[in-house]
Structure formats: structure tokens, C-alpha cells
Amino acid sequence: MGERWSAGAVCALLAALLAGCSTTSGSDTGDGSPGAKPSESSTTQPSGYGAVFLAVDECSSFGTTSFTEVPCTSERAAARVIARYDGDVGSGPACPATTDFVLHISAQGTPGTGRDGAVPKGYACMRDLEPPHPGDPGGGGGPRTIVGDCVYGSGSGQVRETACDGSGPKKPQYKVVKAVLKRASCPPSTALYVQLGGSQPVGCARPV
Incomplete structure (x- = not known):
């Protein structure tokens, strides 16, 4: 398409290279206060655009200050x-499970028209064209924690994702082996309950 965008923080754009950019996943270690897992993201503002910014199946390049x-x-x-939604990621539909990173798009008006919000605020769920894929099970990143991911304790009842093969900056301590509706459905070997969200919000994790 050739439209130029400016980008803010680009940790998400480098997630495939920096396993340490993985985001905090919510966990519940029994204190009844599960944490929240924010998505990896870069807030973007277009400086020129077509009908839809980064529609489904369109592609982007990577950059350090722009893409x-x-x-x-x-x-x-x-x-x-791989998916595109209007609104805030916190209140909108969840990105697909194997999303590598999320781009948050700021609302913009049409230049020269005075119309605010001609391009609505939204977010794009992105999948790298080449491996490694941090959003894959065990990949150590992505905006969601899913079955097959590994985590380590980061303090205050929270966990963070890390690569299951030990290639990340932190060694894995637990692996999510099952997603269920309630804790009671987890297998006996479960040592940690991880907040996943979705229709099966409880992740059953065991030591690795």
C-alpha cells in the first residue's frame, strides 16, 4: 500500500529477536488476586492512509522509529x-492465540477536512512472516498465554512468559498443560494456576 506510519515504543516489533520483550501474564497462585496480562504493542499514528489501515491479510515492514x-x-x-478490530484491545475481541504482537492504532481525522476519527482507534493482530514466532506455544512471547507456554515467577504472585527451550533470559519454571473453566478441572499435577482469559480462563501449569 505504501502508507507511512509513525510508531511509538517498538518492543513488540522486535519480539521475534528479543525474547525478553515477552509480556506479563496474569497468574493466580492461590491468593485470589489474579494479575492482568497486557499485550505487546506499539501505538501508531498514520500520516497518510487508504480506506483501512493494515486490513486483514495486509503486511507491514519493521523499523525502529517507523513502519x-x-x-x-x-x-x-x-x-x-491476521485480525483487525476497532476500539481498545482491553475491551475488544482477543487476538488469535498465535498472534506474535499487537499494533495499537490511534484515531485520526481526514487531513484537510476537519473530521476527527475518520480512521477509528483500533488494533491489528500481527503474525511474523518468518520464524521464530514468539506467539507459538512455548515461544516465549506474544500477547496471550496459551497451552504449551512456559512461565517463571516474577514476584507478587505474577508470572512472565519465557521460552520453553531455555533460550530466553529466564529459565522456565512451569508449563501450561491444560486450559479449563475452573480450577477443579485441572489435573492433580497442577502446581500453578495461570490466568488465560477466553472461554477456558484457567491455565493448569506444572513444574518443568
Whole structure:
């Protein structure tokens, strides 16, 4: 498409290279106060655009201060949009389980028209075109904790994702082996309950 965007924090854009950028996952260690897991993200503001920014199946390049929507066949293409929603990520639909990172898009008006919000606030769920994929089970990142992911205790009843193969900055302590509706459905080997969200919000994790 060739539209130019400006980007804020780009930790999410480098997630495939920096396993340490994985986000905090909510956990419940029995104190009744599960934590929240924010999504990896970069807040973006367009400086030129078409009908829809980064629509489903469109691709973007990566950059340190900016990124550009590009054809998926371009040598510069690095990630593809696998889902796109309006509104805030906290109140909108969850990204697909194997999303590698999330781009938060700021609302913008049409230049020269005085119309605010012509491009609505929203977010794009991105999947890298090339491996490694931090959003895959055990990959050590992505905006969601899913079955197959590994975590370590980060204090105050919280856990953070880390690569199951030990390649991350922190060694894995627990692995999520099952997602269930209630704790009682977890297997006897469960040593930690991890907040996953969705229709099966409880992750049953065992030591590794």
C-alpha cells in the first residue's frame, strides 16, 4: 500500500529477536488476586492512509522509529495482519492465540477536512512472516498465554512468559498443560494456576 506510519515504543516489533520483550501474564497462585496480562504493542499514528489501515491479510515492514504498509510480496514485508478490530484491545475481541504482537492504532481525522476519527482507534493482530514466532506455544512471547507456554515467577504472585527451550533470559519454571473453566478441572499435577482469559480462563501449569 505504501502508507507511512509513525510508531511509538517498538518492543513488540522486535519480539521475534528479543525474547525478553515477552509480556506479563496474569497468574493466580492461590491468593485470589489474579494479575492482568497486557499485550505487546506499539501505538501508531498514520500520516497518510487508504480506506483501512493494515486490513486483514495486509503486511507491514519493521523499523525502529517507523513502519510502512507494504505488499506482502515485497522484500520489506515482515509481518501480516491476521485480525483487525476497532476500539481498545482491553475491551475488544482477543487476538488469535498465535498472534506474535499487537499494533495499537490511534484515531485520526481526514487531513484537510476537519473530521476527527475518520480512521477509528483500533488494533491489528500481527503474525511474523518468518520464524521464530514468539506467539507459538512455548515461544516465549506474544500477547496471550496459551497451552504449551512456559512461565517463571516474577514476584507478587505474577508470572512472565519465557521460552520453553531455555533460550530466553529466564529459565522456565512451569508449563501450561491444560486450559479449563475452573480450577477443579485441572489435573492433580497442577502446581500453578495461570490466568488465560477466553472461554477456558484457567491455565493448569506444572513444574518443568
